[in-house]
Amino acid sequence: MAKRIIREASRTLMEYRLLPGLTTPETSLDRISLKTPLVCPEEGQRPINLNIPLVSAAMQSVSGTQMAIELATLGGVAFIFCSQTIEEQAAMVAKVKRYRAGFVTPRTIAPDLFIRDLESLRKMTGYSTFPVVDDDNVMLGLIKRNDYDPVRHADLPVRERMIPLASLETGIDIDDLNRAHELLVETHQPVLPILGPDNTLKHLVFRKDIRTHLDNPLQVMDDQHRLTCVAAVNTHDYKQRVEALVEAEIDALAIDSSDGYSTFQADALRWIRKRYPHIPLIGGNIITGDGFRYLVEAGAQAVKIGMGGGSICITQEQKGTGRGLATTVEAVAEARDLYFKETGRYIPLIADGGIGTAKDATVALALGADVIMMGRYFARMEESPTEKVTLNNRVMKPYWGEGSARARFWKNIRYHQTQFVEGVEGLVEYAGKLRDNLPQTLAKIKSSMSSCGVPDIASLHRDVELELISGLSIREGKVHDIHMPGNDGQYTERSWGE
Ligand code: IMP
Numbered sequence: 001m002a003k004r005i006i007r008e009a010s011r012t013l014m015e016y017r018l019l020p021g022l023t024t025p026e027t028s029l030d031r032i033s034l035k036t037p038l039v040c041p042e043e044g045q046r047p048i049n050l051n052i053p054l055v056s057a058a059m060q061s062v063s064g065t066q067m068a069i070e071l072a073t074l075g076g077v078a079f080i081f082c083s084q085t086i087e088e089q090a091a092m093v094a095k096v097k098r099y100r101a102g103f104v105t106p107r108t109i110a111p112d113l114f115i116r117d118l119e120s121l122r123k124m125t126g127y128s129t130f131p132v133v134d135d136d137n138v139m140l141g142l143i144k145r146n147d148y149d150p151v152r153h154a155d156l157p158v159r160e161r162m163i164p165l166a167s168l169e170t171g172i173d174i175d176d177l178n179r180a181h182e183l184l185v186e187t188h189q190p191v192l193p194i195l196g197p198d199n200t201l202k203h204l205v206f207r208k209d210i211r212t213h214l215d216n217p218l219q220v221m222d223d224q225h226r227l228t229c230v231a232a233v234n235t236h237d238y239k240q241r242v243e244a245l246v247e248a249e250i251d252a253l254a255i256d257s258s259d260g261y262s263t264f265q266a267d268a269l270r271w272i273r274k275r276y277p278h279i280p281l282i283g284g285n286i287i288t289g290d291g292f293r294y295l296v297e298a299g300a301q302a303v304k305i306g307m308g309g310g311s312i313c314i315t316q317e318q319k320g321t322g323r324g325l326a327t328t329v330e331a332v333a334e335a336r337d338l339y340f341k342e343t344g345r346y347i348p349l350i351a352d353g354g355i356g357t358a359k360d361a362t363v364a365l366a367l368g369a370d371v372i373m374m375g376r377y378f379a380r381m382e383e384s385p386t387e388k389v390t391l392n393n394r395v396m397k398p399y400w401g402e403g404s405a406r407a408r409f410w411k412n413i414r415y416h417q418t419q420f421v422e423g424v425e426g427l428v429e430y431a432g433k434l435r436d437n438l439p440q441t442l443a444k445i446k447s448s449m450s451s452c453g454v455p456d457i458a459s460l461h462r463d464v465e466l467e468l469i470s471g472l473s474i475r476e477g478k479v480h481d482i483h484m485p486g487n488d489g490q491y492t493e494r495s496w497g498e
Contacts, residue, residue, distance in 0.1 A: 038302060139199050287332070
């Protein structure tokens with residue numbers, strides 16, 4: 001006989017509805033905040049807060065460089081997949097971190113560097129503007145691509161071609177982008193050096209980047225004003241992988257496992273925590289309160305939850321393990337709240353697998369999740385790393401599970417050898433650019449929160465009431481008893497189906 005048999009069926013998110021609360025001016029759409037913590041920071045770590053509660057799944061067909069840049073620009077964050085070589089993954093992270101988000105911590109050069117070496121550095125890094133500094137990081141000047149001729153000046157030191165500091169307009173100790181923007185406009189310069197005490201160089205601000213930043217106030221940035229990025233690592237090669245990702249200046253690491261309640265994951269968490277205490281760690285996936293406590297005690301500062309619900313997932317069919325996501329969130333949130341009472345540490349939960357609509361996302365948040373991870377939703381966007389295909393006049397994008405045969409043989413590299421697959425591959429309808437889709441999803445989440453009378457996610461956790469809904473009610477909630485046109489223009493009746 002099994003140790004325990006739970007007779008109450010586990011529930012999916014779509015079986016719940018939110019009950020409206022009192023809507024007030026404080027909960028009007030423009031006042032609602034979707035800000036949420038990604039991790040519980042350890043001492044000495046910087047908190048990472050998202051401005052929207054959405055993250056993209058660590059999957060080959062979802063989270064590449066373009067997705068990571070666009071999603072962080074729009075307020076969320078991508079989890080860069082680890083089913084690729086260490087070098088490729090680290091290069092993706094480095095590219096996201098180098099992407100300019102307003103203030104730039106630039107690559108500096110010494111005044112005695114030869115122009116020929118500067119030219120090599122320019123080609124290697126792709127940068128065309130270099131601040132020139134002395135050994136104490138005091139700014140001496142600035143050199144741009146059009147300040148020298150790579151052939152005629154090849155043997156000259158940089159100091160002879162740079163624009164000296166005295167001829168440059170600079171900003172002193174500015175950390176407000178609006179002020180930096182005003183100064184750029186006033187000085188007519190394309191780039192503004194920001195200096196600290198004694199003319200030490202702090203940042204550069206480029207006119208072309210600042211506009212992007214001002215147009216995207218929700219950008220999620222690190223303390224050097226670079227976009228935030230999370231990378232997945234596995235429990236096999238993490239010792240080598242983590243080093244390369246830290247070198248690429250990753251913001252947080254997530255241990256990627258479909259079943260994270262394991263000593264392998266605890267070992268990985270402890271090993272990384274000991275060697276890289278400044279890097280926040282995310283554990284998962286688990287679906288029970290016991291699994292939650294186990295990972296948190298091993299060092300997880302956020303926990304990814306969900307098993308068997310992903311749109312491409314066949315884990316439940318293959319192994320018989322899993323749980324409805326609503327029940328998972330409820331059970332783990334209870335364990336999380338108890339842990340918070342005992343320790344004062346609030347561990348964010350990332351609900352993962354099977355969420356593709358704003359309503360399911362809001363229900364997961366209301367049940368206790370802090371962040372929503374999605375694969376299929378993001379795979380449909382222009383920024384996912386796959387090519388569009390056309391099938392029967394419909395534009396589609398390929399989407400495949402990390403446990404599918406396709407993922408295992410992707411780019412001819414074989415990962416995670418097991419004897420059976422846990423995922424499938426297929427196509428999803430192309431949706432267009434992320435920034436054209438996200439506003440509607442967020443507006444729906446905010447609108448539900450407004451109806452429920454809550455101004456933020458913490459209040460959603462605390463104050464909202466949910467109700468289980470019958471199968472018949474779900475049908476009632478869909479279009480019924482009306483004749484509607486199909487793709488062929490023919491009208492057919494959408495009845496209750498009786
Ligand atoms: P979706 O948002 O419903 O498409 O689910 C995405 C989630 O499915 C990911 O974040 C993973 O947790 C999970 N997943 C990814 N690949 C596989 C797989 O091959 N088998 C089972 N689950 C997977």
